[in-house]
Amino acid sequence: MADTILTGLDGQQISVSAEQVKDLSDRMQGSLLGTADQGYEDCRRIWNHMIDRRPGLIAMCESAEDVQHAVRFASEHGVLTAVCGGGHNVAGNAVCDGGIMVNLTRMKQATVDPGARIANVGPGCQLADLDRATQEHGLVAPGGIISETGVAGLTLGGGFGWVSRKYGMTIDNLVSADVVTADGELLKASSTENADLFWGIRGGGGNFGVVTNFEFGLHPLGPEIYCGVIVFPFSEARQVLERYREFAAAAPRELTVWAVTRKAPPLPFLPESVHGQLVQIIAVAYAGDPAEGERLVAPVRGFGNAHGDHLGLAPFTAWQSAFDGLQTAGVRNYWKSHNLDSVNDGIIDTVIEYIQQAPGDQCEIFLAQLGGAMAEVGATDTAYHHRSTPFLMNVHTRWQDASDDDRAVGWARSLFEAAAPHASGSVYVNFVSNEGRQRVQDAYPAETWDRLVSLKAKYDPRNLFRMNQNIPPQG
Numbered sequence: 001m002a003d004t005i006l007t008g009l010d011g012q013q014i015s016v017s018a019e020q021v022k023d024l025s026d027r028m029q030g031s032l033l034g035t036a037d038q039g040y041e042d043c044r045r046i047w048n049h050m051i052d053r054r055p056g057l058i059a060m061c062e063s064a065e066d067v068q069h070a071v072r073f074a075s076e077h078g079v080l081t082a083v084c085g086g087g088h089n090v091a092g093n094a095v096c097d098g099g100i101m102v103n104l105t106r107m108k109q110a111t112v113d114p115g116a117r118i119a120n121v122g123p124g125c126q127l128a129d130l131d132r133a134t135q136e137h138g139l140v141a142p143g144g145i146i147s148e149t150g151v152a153g154l155t156l157g158g159g160f161g162w163v164s165r166k167y168g169m170t171i172d173n174l175v176s177a178d179v180v181t182a183d184g185e186l187l188k189a190s191s192t193e194n195a196d197l198f199w200g201i202r203g204g205g206g207n208f209g210v211v212t213n214f215e216f217g218l219h220p221l222g223p224e225i226y227c228g229v230i231v232f233p234f235s236e237a238r239q240v241l242e243r244y245r246e247f248a249a250a251a252p253r254e255l256t257v258w259a260v261t262r263k264a265p266p267l268p269f270l271p272e273s274v275h276g277q278l279v280q281i282i283a284v285a286y287a288g289d290p291a292e293g294e295r296l297v298a299p300v301r302g303f304g305n306a307h308g309d310h311l312g313l314a315p316f317t318a319w320q321s322a323f324d325g326l327q328t329a330g331v332r333n334y335w336k337s338h339n340l341d342s343v344n345d346g347i348i349d350t351v352i353e354y355i356q357q358a359p360g361d362q363c364e365i366f367l368a369q370l371g372g373a374m375a376e377v378g379a380t381d382t383a384y385h386h387r388s389t390p391f392l393m394n395v396h397t398r399w400q401d402a403s404d405d406d407r408a409v410g411w412a413r414s415l416f417e418a419a420a421p422h423a424s425g426s427v428y429v430n431f432v433s434n435e436g437r438q439r440v441q442d443a444y445p446a447e448t449w450d451r452l453v454s455l456k457a458k459y460d461p462r463n464l465f466r467m468n469q470n471i472p473p474q475g
């Protein structure tokens, strides 16, 4: 049998004998796929189709032991290693060219202890799996707003969505995690065990090891919540966004309000003439008494002359997937993002100017409201630092053809530059595309960065886990 040629950690080609590859395969409960194996093409694919990489091996892990075997193999042979949780991150670090992809997508167990209000969640779970398991018991762990997002990557970067203002970020509800470190050891990370590692994985991404189980504390919610969208004409976007910033500033923590500027999808409650036209959308969710939510949200209808709205009680799990259709897998994506100290006039001007030049019908600019319980955790208590950031702007550039890459990426970059003077300079690490080291550093202030570098030097001195928003061990 021929040797397998793999990409090494520094990009050089390395040769691994057939016996060594077979040894890994034999040890695994799951399967080890080579480039010619059935299923290889599906398993290497991730959400963002701009990323088209071909690993030399894919370890389809089914247990923490499988992950340990794959990591030990990668470490022993110095193989470039990518770790795939949900495979949903825009930067595409879940897959590498020529190395080994540690694919966790089969590790989808999600169990809930309703009495203790605890969920144990596998690293291959999507938010839909977590929400389904917790909502069966009328409980919730705060996550993001698209149900296909992986729990793993979302948590390791911080995680926020519709109930984070009420119940904190995803990491604020993380009780413990099981982590396979670069030497293949399986460690527990919690406030009492390996507390430094526990600090680092709450915002520092996948730099320190592969998480094989997340233990979350849960809160009561639902099964229905008051939520929905109100759609305004684009001609009223300025006034709507001005009213939005005042309204959001006064909102209680139960209420979360996001603003999305884009072309209208063919929503049944909108007149057909509006479909495909630029609109200003306000999306709301209330994590509390629905009647109070309805009362608080009522004034939003008066922000302008709405084309239509769809507000009311909906199952939380339905609301969690309400926007999935706008973010389907399989198209090309590029994002740029800014943390904002406020939705100031400069940001509003930039949104209005740039959305009119968007390079495709699926492009959108959204303003996410943060704060509330998220802001009550100390800035240095976790590696996620930007607790006091009240808003962020995310530019979702989506298009179909590779021939449009330069135009699409160029639009996002010039929008980003135009907004920069009005933004805080920092960024949420989970919204960073492949933008180089400085943008990764922008996610952390200097003291946090230095602490993360020391932690990296301790847990992964060779930088085995480098396919991520990387924190190099040498700083």
Ligand SMILES: Cc1cc2nc3c(=O)[nH]c(=O)nc-3n(C[C@H](O)[C@H](O)[C@H](O)COP(=O)(O)OP(=O)(O)OC[C@H]3O[C@@H](n4cnc5c(N)ncnc54)[C@H](O)[C@@H]3O)c2cc1C
Residues within 6 Å of the ligand: 047, 082, 083, 084, 085, 086, 087, 088, 089, 090, 092, 093, 094, 104, 123, 143, 144, 145, 146, 149, 150, 151, 152, 153, 154, 155, 156, 157, 158, 159, 160, 161, 205, 206, 207, 209, 210, 211, 212, 327, 430, 431, 467, 468, 469
């Ligand atoms: C459409 C869309 C909507 C989103 N909405 C939100 C939102 O509302 N709120 C929010 O906070 N974020 C949101 N995000 C961002 C999201 O949090 C990140 O994309 C996140 O990284 C996705 O996690 P994943 O497991 O799917 O990622 P992957 O692509 O699998 O991985 C992302 C990174 O994490 C590493 N990683 C993954 N799993 C593990 C693991 N088990 N152990 C160690 N490292 C691991 C990978 O190596 C990679 O570097 C959204 C993303 C998309 C594409």
